[in-house]
Amino acid sequence: MSELQIRDVHKKYGVLEVIHSISLDVADGEFIALVGPSGCGKSTLLRLIAGLEEITSGEISIGGRAVNRLAPKQRDIAMVFQTYALYPHMNVEDNMSFSLRLAKVGEKERQERVGKAAEILGLQPYLKRYPRQLSGGQRQRVAMGRAIVRDPAIYLFDEPLSNLDSKLRVAMRSEIKENHQRLKTTTVYVTHDQIEAMTMADRIVVLNGGRIEQVGAPLDLYDKPDNLFVASFIGSPAMNFIEGTIRGGDFLAADGTAIPVGFSLPGDGRPLQLGIRPEHLRLSAEGIALYVRTIEPTGAETLIHGTLAGVPVAAIFRERIAAQPGQSITVSLDVDKTHLFDAATSMRI
Amino acid sequence: MVMLEHSGQFLYADLVSGGANRPIWSRKQIEQVIGYILVAPLLCWMLVVLIYPIFSLLALSLTNTRIIGAPASFIAAENYVATLQSAPFWASVARSLVWLLGNIFLGTVVALAAALLLRQSWLLARHARVWILLPWVIPTVAVSVIWQWMLNTNYGVINIALQHLAITSAPLNIFGSRQLAMVGVIVANTWHWFPLSAVVMFGAMHNIPADLYEAAQIDGANSWQQFRHITLPSIEKVLFALGLVGGLWTLNVFDTIYLITRGGPSDATQTLPVLIYDTAFKGQRIGLAAAMSVVAICLLAALATLYARIAAPKEE
Amino acid sequence: MTISPLNALLRWVVWAALVFLVVGPIYWVVSASFKETAEIIRPVPTLWPHRVVFENYAYLFTSTKYPRYLLNSLIVAAATMMVTTAITTIAGYAIYRLRVWGADWMSRAILLIYLAPTTLLLVPIYSLLAAVGLVNTLAGLVIVNVAFASPFCVWLLRGFYEAIPISLHEAAEVDGAGPMTIFWRIYLPLLAPGIGTIVLYAFIYSWTEFAFASQLIVTDGLKTLPMGLGALVGSYYINWGLLMAGASLATLPAVLLFAIVGRYFVRGLTSGAVIG
Ligand SMILES: Nc1ncnc2c1ncn2[C@@H]1O[C@H](COP(=O)(O)OP(=O)(O)OP(=O)(O)O)[C@@H](O)[C@H]1O
Numbered sequence: 033m034s035e036l037q038i039r040d041v042h043k044k045y046g047v048l049e050v051i052h053s054i055s056l057d058v059a060d061g062e063f064i065a066l067v068g069p070s071g072c073g074k075s076t077l078l079r080l081i082a083g084l085e086e087i088t089s090g091e092i093s094i095g096g097r098a099v100n101r102l103a104p105k106q107r108d109i110a111m112v113f114q115t116y117a118l119y120p121h122m123n124v125e126d127n128m129s130f131s132l133r134l135a136k137v138g139e140k141e142r143q144e145r146v147g148k149a150a151e152i153l154g155l156q157p158y159l160k161r162y163p164r165q166l167s168g169g170q171r172q173r174v175a176m177g178r179a180i181v182r183d184p185a186i187y188l189f190d191e192p193l194s195n196l197d198s199k200l201r202v203a204m205r206s207e208i209k210e211n212h213q214r215l216k217t218t219t220v221y222v223t224h225d226q227i228e229a230m231t232m233a234d235r236i237v238v239l240n241g242g243r244i245e246q247v248g249a250p251l252d253l254y255d256k257p258d259n260l261f262v263a264s265f266i267g268s269p270a271m272n273f274i275e276g277t278i279r280g281g282d283f284l285a286a287d288g289t290a291i292p293v294g295f296s297l298p299g300d301g302r303p304l305q306l307g308i309r310p311e312h313l314r315l316s317a318e319g320i321a322l323y324v325r326t327i328e329p330t331g332a333e334t335l336i337h338g339t340l341a342g343v344p345v346a347a348i349f350r351e352r353i354a355a356q357p358g359q360s361i362t363v364s365l366d367v368d369k370t371h372l373f374d375a376a377t378s379m380r381i
Numbered sequence: 382m383v384m385l386e387h388s389g390q391f392l393y394a395d396l397v398s399g400g401a402n403r404p405i406w407s408r409k410q411i412e413q414v415i416g417y418i419l420v421a422p423l424l425c426w427m428l429v430v431l432i433y434p435i436f437s438l439l440a441l442s443l444t445n446t447r448i449i450g451a452p453a454s455f456i457a458a459e460n461y462v463a464t465l466q467s468a469p470f471w472a473s474v475a476r477s478l479v480w481l482l483g484n485i486f487l488g489t490v491v492a493l494a495a496a497l498l499l500r501q502s503w504l505l506a507r508h509a510r511v512w513i514l515l516p517w518v519i520p521t522v523a524v525s526v527i528w529q530w531m532l533n534t535n536y537g538v539i540n541i542a543l544q545h546l547a548i549t550s551a552p553l554n555i556f557g558s559r560q561l562a563m564v565g566v567i568v569a570n571t572w573h574w575f576p577l578s579a580v581v582m583f584g585a586m587h588n589i590p591a592d593l594y595e596a597a598q599i600d601g602a603n604s605w606q607q608f609r610h611i612t613l614p615s616i617e618k619v620l621f622a623l624g625l626v627g628g629l630w631t632l633n634v635f636d637t638i639y640l641i642t643r644g645g646p647s648d649a650t651q652t653l654p655v656l657i658y659d660t661a662f663k664g665q666r667i668g669l670a671a672a673m674s675v676v677a678i679c680l681l682a683a684l685a686t687l688y689a690r691i692a693a694p695k696e697e
Numbered sequence: 698m699t700i701s702p703l704n705a706l707l708r709w710v711v712w713a714a715l716v717f718l719v720v721g722p723i724y725w726v727v728s729a730s731f732k733e734t735a736e737i738i739r740p741v742p743t744l745w746p747h748r749v750v751f752e753n754y755a756y757l758f759t760s761t762k763y764p765r766y767l768l769n770s771l772i773v774a775a776a777t778m779m780v781t782t783a784i785t786t787i788a789g790y791a792i793y794r795l796r797v798w799g800a801d802w803m804s805r806a807i808l809l810i811y812l813a814p815t816t817l818l819l820v821p822i823y824s825l826l827a828a829v830g831l832v833n834t835l836a837g838l839v840i841v842n843v844a845f846a847s848p849f850c851v852w853l854l855r856g857f858y859e860a861i862p863i864s865l866h867e868a869a870e871v872d873g874a875g876p877m878t879i880f881w882r883i884y885l886p887l888l889a890p891g892i893g894t895i896v897l898y899a900f901i902y903s904w905t906e907f908a909f910a911s912q913l914i915v916t917d918g919l920k921t922l923p924m925g926l927g928a929l930v931g932s933y934y935i936n937w938g939l940l941m942a943g944a945s946l947a948t949l950p951a952v953l954l955f956a957i958v959g960r961y962f963v964r965g966l967t968s969g970a971v972i973g
């Protein structure tokens with residue numbers, strides 16, 4: 033059993049608190065992605081789990097055992113660093129077996145386990161090479177291999193793919209995913225790439241300013257963001273927001289445009305934010321005017337940046353559109369795909 | 382899948398563990414303890430061999446000790462009075478200043494010129510970056526032999542060359558002349574120490590981004606202007622530090638002078654360290670030498686402070 | 698960029714001057730050490746030994762205490778080198794990597810200490826060693842040399858430690874290594890160039906040290922090279938051939954060591970983190 037529990041964890045550097053009361057349960061075998069803007073505390077949280085930083089208060093337990101005061105080596109975790117952190121003076125085989133040698137695992141078993149991991153990762157031809165003689169992708173695989181041979185309770189990844197080019201990134205993404213499906217080891221994966229998070233994770237944790245904004249399955253976050261932050265953070269291009277109020281069944285934007293949304297909310301006049309994803313705008317003969325500023329056809333779809341109801345918006349259409357910048361088109365909103373947030377509390381309504 | 386008997390493979394009962402994997406000390410505390418054990422030898426060494434002697438120097442300076450170990454009595458500030466009233470002491474302070482300025486001037490000029498050469502990128506320059514240190518590697522006693530030989534009155538190559546070029550008519554007895562002896566030891570010392578400054582200056586220049594020069598070239602700056610407006614400002618801090626460190630080291634130089642001239646002829650090259658050495662071990666007046674050392678240290682500190690006030694590069 | 702012929706000529710002249718300045722004096726003395734006495738003191742000096750003789754060296758080894766001095770110097774320098782390397786490497790680890798409490802303060806204090814006026818401390822250090830009976834012993838000399846060589850070595854090590862990514866340390870921790878294992882298995886191998894640097898500095902410091910050696914050692918059989926050779930320099934009648942053979946030979950061990958680790962030393966001096 034290797035579930036991970038984080039209970040009311042705080043982390044301060046001096047007087048600066050960078051993690052504010054985080055609680056999170058990760059089930060055995062689950063793949064969790066931590067996402068959030070730069071500086072929000074993703075790495076810090078991961079390092080707290082690893083034991084590389086001491087928590088200021090709260091409790092972390094792994095497999096039901098409190099590990100607060102345990103050193104990293106006693107926590108039964110493996111970590112893959114953004115820079116890989118391969119030992120430059122050891123060849124691939126020694127890099128991968130270093131932890132086993134420290135744990136006094138016998139020579140035969142060591143070779144067996146390194147061989148197995150090398151096979152999984154396709155590293156057999158490179159076992160005698162030094163890190164400097166490897167490509168970025170190969171180094172990344174060695175870093176993974178070093179974690180795999182350990183067979184730890186938990187894998188921790190800190191942006192392991194961010195130093196790779198985009199093609200390799202996609203390939204490694206599916207490799208890591210495959211590995212997880214094979215090994216079923218609890219994994220916490222930090223990334224700033226939401227596509228990575230969406231495609232790999234069982235659940236995503238959105239962090240902001242040292243707090244958890246929302247935890248949920250990728251599509252749940254996408255379809256039902258809890259608040260404005262998650263709504264704008266998940267999805268690319270980001271969700272469009274229009275300020276306004278509900279007036280008689282319609283959404284009345286700040287500039288006076290009435291947008292039919294099919295809600296039957298009491299029009300109490302609270303300031304609201306209407307959210308609509310770019311792909312949930314439709315071309316329609318009669319609707320709201322979208323003033324086109326740029327058009328970016330990609331072949332499969334057309335991305336338009338423009339102004340709608342006085343605010344800048346992005347829209348994605350399956351159709352090809354002949355409009356020129358400067359012209360207007362008319363669009364309507366997918367009424368069941370709109371999101372409403374309270375502008376004061378930023379919470380979903 | 383690679384299986385383990387148990388997932389607790391990496392748990393082990395630390396020596397410091399209070400059982401059941403709950404260490405008494407956290408990882409940070411263990412690191413601190415080990416860290417202090419590791420710095421302890423160095424710190425103790427410094428305390429005993431460097432810091433403690435500074436205090437015992439103060440104590441000695443208040444006694445009339447003549448030879449170490451011999452009985453002596455407390456004479457309060459008498460040694461200090463003697464030091465401050467001693468004409469030879471102030472004369473050697475003045476000589477130390479001449480020695481300092483001569484070395485700093487000559488050393489900086491030669492080192493800066495050498496550093497500019499080392500910055501070139503061809504093969505010779507790249508090898509020279511290492512081999513230029515040869516004069517520094519050579520033991521001081523060999524340096525003294527080299528320069529005594531080179532500047533020898535009768536057989537010295539420099540005297541012979543000077544006469545051949547008709548610059549001088551008779552051979553110069555450099556280390557026998559009150560005026561020239563100082564020049565001679567400054568030359569020898571500069572030769573011994575300029576390589577270290579040259580390499581440090583080169584290092585500072587090497588770290589200047591090349592695009593600064595490219596931008597200046599595009600703006601039409603000539604070599605001198607590039608040196609004046611890019612190189613010099615960029616190595617300003619290093620030059621300042623070199624001046625401080627090099628200056629203090631230069632003032633402490635004892636071996637070069639003593640091995641070549643013993644402070645002579647008569648007392649022409651008797652800088653402060655030489656005077657203190659002679660007072661302590663030749664004149665056998667340890668107490669007085671200690672007082673002179675204390676006064677010298679105060680003068681050094683004052684000079685260093687003054688230098689830092691005047692020459693410190695301004696922070697932008 | 699093209700270089701005009703005049704510039705090319707100028708460049709060669711300047712380089713020749715530098716090479717001449719650095720190597721000339723050394724060549725002059727080394728070559729003279731292979732000359733006969735008559736050739737050495739010829740009114741017009743010869744550029745190279747017309748007859749290469751080893752009599753100066755032979756005399757040095759058969760009729761003077763030079764071999765003894767050489768051996769003493771080697772013993773003191775080797776011991777200084779080993780002790781300095783050991784204590785500064787581990788101290789550097791504690792200060793620059795384990796970041797013991799007060800590390801910044803220590804690092805600054807060490808910088809200050811290495812400005813310490815060494816010769817001005819001759820008197821009290823002498824009396825300290827006299828009190829514990831270490832005057833006139835090679836061990837006493839080693840103790841002093843280690844103290845004076847160490848601060849600069851710690852300071853040189855800083856750049857080398859900081860060049861090793863902290864993530865390697867953390868990866869090793871996660872892999873199950875404790876602080877000492879990490880030092881042995883990760884830092885020491887990666888620190889090799891830095892260790893070469895301090896080995897060189899400590900050796901050379903001790904190899905040339907004269908002030909303390911000249912006072913601490915009284916017995917002739919315990920003297921080191923700088924004193925032994927220095928005594929020859931000061932004498933009334935100077936046998937130049939002997940002196941130059943002695944000087945050349947005294948230079949050799951330092952130059953040999955420099956040939957091996959000089960590159961690292963220069964890298965240590967020029968690696969950005971030098972001043973400050
Ligand atoms: N050792 C430290 N001392 C002080 N503040 C720190 C320290 N380490 C991190 N921080 C601060 O903690 C906050 C969180 O840092 P963290 O590295 O966890 O961000 P992150 O989410 O991983 O960002 P990125 O996506 O850029 O990697 C930042 O504001 C950072 O400045």
Ligand SMILES: [Mg+2]
Nearest residue numbers: 074075076190
């Ligand atoms: Mg990070």
